[in-house]
Amino acid sequence: MAPKKLKSVAQDAAPAQRTGAAAAKPTKQTPAKPRPLTRIQREKQDMILEAALEVFSMHGFRGATIDQIAEVAGMSKPNLLYYFPSKEEIHRRLMSALLVTWLAPLEEMRADGDPFVEIRSYIRRKLEMARDFPRESRLFANEMLRGAPHIIDMIAVDLKALVDEKAEILLGWMDEGKLSRTDPYHLIFSIWATTQHYADFDVQVRAVLGKGRDGEGRFEDAARYLEHLFLFGLTPKTKVGKDAD
Amino acid sequence: MAPKKLKSVAQDAAPAQRTGAAAAKPTKQTPAKPRPLTRIQREKQDMILEAALEVFSMHGFRGATIDQIAEVAGMSKPNLLYYFPSKEEIHRRLMSALLVTWLAPLEEMRADGDPFVEIRSYIRRKLEMARDFPRESRLFANEMLRGAPHIIDMIAVDLKALVDEKAEILLGWMDEGKLSRTDPYHLIFSIWATTQHYADFDVQVRAVLGKGRDGEGRFEDAARYLEHLFLFGLTPKTKVGKDAD
DNA sequence: CTAACATTTTTCCAACTGGTCAAAAATCCG
DNA sequence: CGGATTTTTGACCAGTTGGAAAAATGTTAG
Incomplete structure (x- = not known):
């Protein structure tokens, strides 16, 4: 419930050495003695x-x-x-830290778990992130809207690899009949979209829902709804007889 | 298929009258003789x-x-x-035209239609808008991310009223047992989120899906998936026996 | 053609932008 | 303490920004 602090982003990048052209070595990386910081x-x-x-x-x-x-x-x-050293550098640092944070929830989805449990908790994790780290979500959205100029590479490589891997797992579950057969990629997209929506379009959500039922109640409503949407939408026909609440 | 042009946005706002302080009247509106344009x-x-x-x-x-x-x-x-007259004015014009366009698809949802048909075509309309007017979608998203400073009023009044009305319809369908019982507001949110995602996060979608299956194919995949997700997720237990596909 | 009007371009400006630099102020450390 | 180092500040700069003025160039009706 309490938004635990995201991992500290700082790692190196000592204060700009102003003494002469000391740090000017254009060796790209300057790992020569990172200076404890x-x-x-x-x-x-x-x-x-x-x-x-x-x-x-x-x-x-x-x-x-x-x-x-x-x-x-x-x-x-x-x-x-x-x-x-620059505005760009701040942004860069922010983005690379963000990407790690952003991929984490999906990484946790395990092939050897129960499909519904895995998907349900993935959705919940993403929803919690939207609630606890809305600014990170918006930062990400802003970058996407602009065509992700600074992170397109990581998106196209790391993220793609991760999604490919998880899509494979989902496909496996579908093959085993444990999951309704649909496009695993679009499934993942729809989880991203629905959860992040609560951070990115927060103003709209608030305005439409009005005063009543804010904060935690809102979150619980969303969680319950999404669970309903995804689970029942994914229930294979053969297991459908289950009459849940 | 061919993105039909959105309704022309221009309506009044004659070229900035530069003759003296003619148009300087701070009467907010200056509808005194709009001049045919x-x-x-x-x-x-x-x-x-x-x-x-x-x-x-x-x-x-x-x-x-x-x-x-x-x-x-x-x-x-x-x-x-x-x-x-100013950057702000351009943006204002763009936003007010956008809002009309943006609400239209939801307005078409009729209470006297078949629930599934209505919802399905609403989803499709929204998805088509994401495909044909991605820039409008991103403009909207950008405004939301910043807290919708310029349109919060319209959101909190017009949009809210519209959504309230449609939520009522959805509730009615649920009461009649034609629709699985869930939160109608969050249902609408999830339709917005999943469809607009394809415009706003287009880079990501492209990067993750890779080269193959672009354009129309991509769109059809998304449409098919969303249909599956929403319809089966919304199918009331009593009608579940249907073995489609 | 020409006066009245509409449009466009040139010039200009004050505020803001990202960023530098040297000097001042804090802090650290033996 | 006092010197070395780190941190902070104030002045400054070149380029960009939103926007104003006015002159220059169409365009059109009589």
Whole structure:
């Protein structure tokens, strides 16, 4: 229930070395002595990334400004730029951390589990993410809307591989008659779409549902509905006799 | 199949009267003599709106620039500003036209039709819109992601009213036992989510599905899958015996 | 042709943008 | 303490942004 903090994003990228052209070595990677990176540095970087998440997720990359991010992070623009070399770099860091987080729930789907249990808990995990990390969801959506310029590669490689793998599992279940036969890819798409909708289109959901039944109640309604939609939609005809509530 | 042009958006807003403070009357509306608006003016305005749709739908309001819109529209920035007083106004026009278009498919859902036929064709209409008007879908999504600052009122009033009405219809069908009993609001949300996903997350869908099966095939797969998902998920237990396909 | 009008282009501007830099201020550490 | 280092700040810059003015160029009716 309590939104556990996402794994800290910071890892290296020491403050911009300003001493001469020291760090200017265009060796692409500069792993020569990553310099431990003090606790304060990590904290500040996290504050910046947190603020950047807030701003990027609302306005997209181009619509966000460094000043705005700096203000939300509670520091001056030059100070922020002391910790990150550029706006792009902040975004990059945010995106690569996000991708890991975003793929995790699907990775957990196990071939040796019960199909319905696996799918149900996958849906629930995704729905929880939409509830607990709406900004991450919007950040992702913003990137997608723009054609995913910064992550298209990872999408086309890592994500595709993962989905291929899970689609195979789903197909296996269908072959065994444990699952109604449909397109496993579009099945996954529909889980993504329906769950993330509650984060990305939150305003609309709120406005349409009105005041009553907010927060947790809303979430439970959505969870119950989606469960109904997917499970009964996927129940193979042979097992249909089951009369659940 | 051929994406029929959306209704022309232009309606009034004559070229910015520059003669003195003529049009400066801050009376909010300036309907005093709308001036017929020549064919050429309407064409130019449409070109601008078309270009603006292209740009706004990719970069969001803040991320889009007038220069960019002007370039896409094939004219200079001041020339564009001759037809529209400001960037905001262009966006406003685009949004209000969009809302009408966006609500239309749901309005067609009739209480006196067959539930499954009605829902099926609603899904198909929405899916066709995602295919034929992806930019409109993304424009809408972009606005939602930012909290819908420009259309929250219409969402909370007109859209809500429409959804309330249709939810009532769905509830009626459920009462009559023609539809499995679930939350009608979340049902509508899930239709929106699953169909618009194909426009908004097109890059991802493409990347995951890979080269093969693009365009029409893709669309048909999605349509077939969604039909399966929703219809079987909504089939009341009493009618379940039907062994399709 | 020409006056009245519609359209387009050129020039300009103030505010904002991402980003730099040197100096000041904090902090660390022996 | 005092020097070295890290962090923060203020001034600054070149390019971009939304937009205004006005001059220049059509266009059209009489």
